[in-house]
Amino acid sequence: MRVLLPPDEEGRLAALHEAQVLDTPPEGDFDDIALLASEICGTPVGMVSLVDAERQWIKAKVGVDYEETSRDESFCAHTIQDHDVLEVPDAGADPRFADSMFVAGDHKFRFYAGAPVVLDGAHAVGTICVLDRMPRELTASQRRALRCLARHTAVQLELRRYARHAGNVADRMRQLDRMRDSFLAGVSHELRTPLTSIRGYLEILLADGFDPETSQRFLAVMQRNSDRLLRLIDDLLTVARLNEGGMELHLxxxxxxxxxxxxxxxxxxxxxxxxxxxxxxxxxxxxxxxxxxxxxxxxxxxxxxxxxxxxxxxxxxxxxxxxxxxxxxxxxxxxxxxxxxxxxxxxxxxxxxxxxxxxxxxxxxxxxxxxxxxxxxxxxxxxxxxxxxxxxxxxxxxxx
Missing domain, CATH: 3.30.565.10 (Histidine kinase-like ATPase, C-terminal domain)
Structure with missing residues (x-):
């Protein structure tokens, strides 16, 4: 049975394709996110998935070896209908998924939880999801972690998009430095707000004292990645301000x-x-x-x-x-x-x-x-x- 399309399907697909991440090689930042989701939630499978028009493509994964699947067979196609975590404690008892190849077939998945990756604050283009072969439920901290990882993934995608736009502007307008600097300053402002939110969630997650130790280690990796992105934003603002003579020095x-x-x-x-x-x-x-x-x-x-x-x-x-x-x-x-x-x-x-x-x-x-x-x-x-x-x-x- 074909999955219902979200009301913003056209804009959602436009945002996904603009990110230019489909069918790209593995990247460490996304691999860390998939592994961290699996470790925190205690599941054998963790994924960073993107839902295209007819397929679900997997950018990063732990515990599975397939690269994509039909959108109609996908749990994540249901997750992008909303902007919050979708949790399926027992897929075998859920009429939406009981006949799915991932439940009734060789994979025999019974548990699914996914948090949507939302771009532009509006379009859910994919998910951070975890799966298990036993029925179960997430804790409140684990749900919060999935949301945090989904936000971090969205920032990764948006940062790539903004960096590409900045490069295009620089190529076309080399003689208009002030226009480029203004553009970069605006981009930096728009990125700082979600990044600050992510850091807040990461601090909460670290303070909760997750077990096992591997979860803490990978949470620390995520925090370093967040720091790296914040440094990039500071760099962009520094260039814009210094070029316009607006950087105040405290000598x-x-x-x-x-x-x-x-x-x-x-x-x-x-x-x-x-x-x-x-x-x-x-x-x-x-x-x-x-x-x-x-x-x-x-x-x-x-x-x-x-x-x-x-x-x-x-x-x-x-x-x-x-x-x-x-x-x-x-x-x-x-x-x-x-x-x-x-x-x-x-x-x-x-x-x-x-x-x-x-x-x-x-x-x-x-x-x-x-x-x-x-x-x-x-x-x-x-x-x-x-x-x-x-x-x-x-x-x-x-x-x-």
Missing amino acids: AELDLAELAHQVTTACRPLAEHRDVALHNLMDHPVLARGDGRRLGQALNHLVVNAIKFTSPGGEIIVRGTAGDEPELVIVDTGVGIPAAELPHVFDRFFRSTAADRMAAPGPGLGLSIVNLIIEAHHGSVHLDSEPGVGTTVRLTLPRA
Whole structure:
């Protein structure tokens, strides 16, 4: 029996296809979501599914090996009729699903729960769902977790769509920088609200103390992903504001050695995860005048960039010198930058060939932001690099 279509079917399909995610290769962010849903709900199967016109396509999955199924046979086709969790405690006793191939056939699923993935605040394009071969019910915390994961998935899809639009605008309107910056600032504002909500839900879920430990571990992964998206939004706003001279700096005397300690301490877990040695050699005060928050943002970009492009077993060194022109130096043994690309590394939205080859995340704003922040301090940035050897970045700042 054919599943009824939602009243917004035309707009729903338009939003889904605009996301350009159907039939794309696996991605770690979505794989984490499927695994986390399965772990939290204690089910053998977890999925990130998208409901197309005639099929359900699975973007990420745990516990099953099929890629898609008929929409008419899909549990998720029912979930997208509403904007809340659909829970089927015993599919064998539910007339909507008792004859489904997934219940009566070889899979023998009995339990289903799914939370809709809603784009534009209106169109349910898919679900985060879990299945089990035994009848059961979710706890209130598990239902809340599914909703949170569905919201996080929607943000992932919307961020890709907005980034693509930003790239298109940049390509068509290179001469209209102010228009592009205004567009990016608007996009950032629209993304910050749902991301802030997601962080709130993640904090609740972490505070609940889920068992087993794997659930906590993957919840922490989701929180790091949320932090990464928030940093991207801050980057977009920073570029727009600095370009228009609207970034207010709170200047004061500060110790660059203490700043380096804070940044390297925060970045060390990422370095350890990638098996990269991160050394802070600043063991004496290096006084300068600047905005600690903005300089920390710039240094964080440089250290994270170095980690991303340094292979396992490599190392990164942060050192500094005092004097008439206090200096911070970041040296890595990473992949390096070809000479032909060096003149463009501070251009907004520029991504190196290494970034594309390594599928490194980010829209190409990091070094642009570093340059804008240091120039706003009346300092300078110098970058030297050699492919296969590494990169050295020198930040020079006014003396305190």
